[in-house]
């Protein structure tokens with residue numbers, strides 16, 4: 075599939091309410107989040123918006139011929155923005171949330187998204203790569219080439235593209251900086267999951283990228299970290315269940331010491347912590363949020 079064409083931002087338009095503005099340390103901070111139409115990305119938009127961030131929610135908002143399940147839609151992306159803008163609006167910040175349609179395989183589209191965030195809100199403080207897909211279900215040597223390419227290009231290439239577009243913007247903030255580059259890896263980054271070889275390779279690549287970026291960013295004040303979720307109740311997990319011929323994604327819960335699937339908000343809470351000031355001592359970390367799956 076050709077990369078989705080980009081569009082201008084759609085900014086929430088809920089009227090400002092009378093409740094006090096968000097007053098925590100995130101007020102005035104600006105984030106761009108990919109994969110924001112649903113799942114972990116959407117939950118991260120909600121978490122950061124609740125913390126007072128301005129957020130540009132980015133998603134391809136359309137299906138991919140190589141990926142055998144539905145991806146997020148424009149309607150879902152718009153709904154996330156409308157819902158969070160309404161909440162932000164009650165704190166006087168309806169104009170803090172916007173959306174942008176971009177395929178993370180398209181570096182120019184991501185550069186345009188970063189430019190929108192900077193021009194609308196005055197800079198960029200966090201870039202969070204949540205966009206991802208899964209495919210497989212057969213041994214690596216039998217996976218159709220277009221599926222393997224899509225998984226590598228989106229799950230690893232998309233994070234590389236986000237870093238290329240966003241890190242210079244994070245570095246454009248004046249010193250002392252507190253920028254955050256964050257990505258969602260997976261328990262698959264450290265485990266050999268059969269029938270998901272390209273996914274495991276891409277997520278291991280994300281972990282390696284984060285470690286290298288952290289060293290490259292050094293003493294700039296900008297950090298790079300990742301979160302590795304375990305089985306989390308989103309559409310990608312339902313797609314994984316189909317790849318394994320499981321009756322339900324709930325079947326994954328038995329493999330996780332916590333004994334249940336995680337909620338997207340539980341992963342978003344860790345990403346929100348990493349985006350915030352309290353994570354200043356962490357860089358190059360790949361943090362499990364996996365109900366013990368990697369143990």
Ligand SMILES: NC(=O)c1ccc[n+]([C@@H]2O[C@H](COP(=O)([O-])OP(=O)(O)OC[C@H]3O[C@@H](n4cnc5c(N)ncnc54)[C@H](O)[C@@H]3O)[C@@H](O)[C@H]2O)c1
Nearest residue numbers: 109111113114134145146177178205206260305306308310
């Ligand atoms: N859910 C889990 O169990 C789990 C576990 C480990 C890691 N992860 C990772 O978490 C991240 C979020 O996944 P999720 O669980 O929310 O899945 P999801 O399918 O609900 O959401 C993924 C989002 O990414 C978007 N997307 C896909 N390809 C894109 C592209 N080329 N450009 C822009 N956007 C694109 C989709 O439209 C969708 O909105 C992914 O990187 C996934 O690999 C999920």
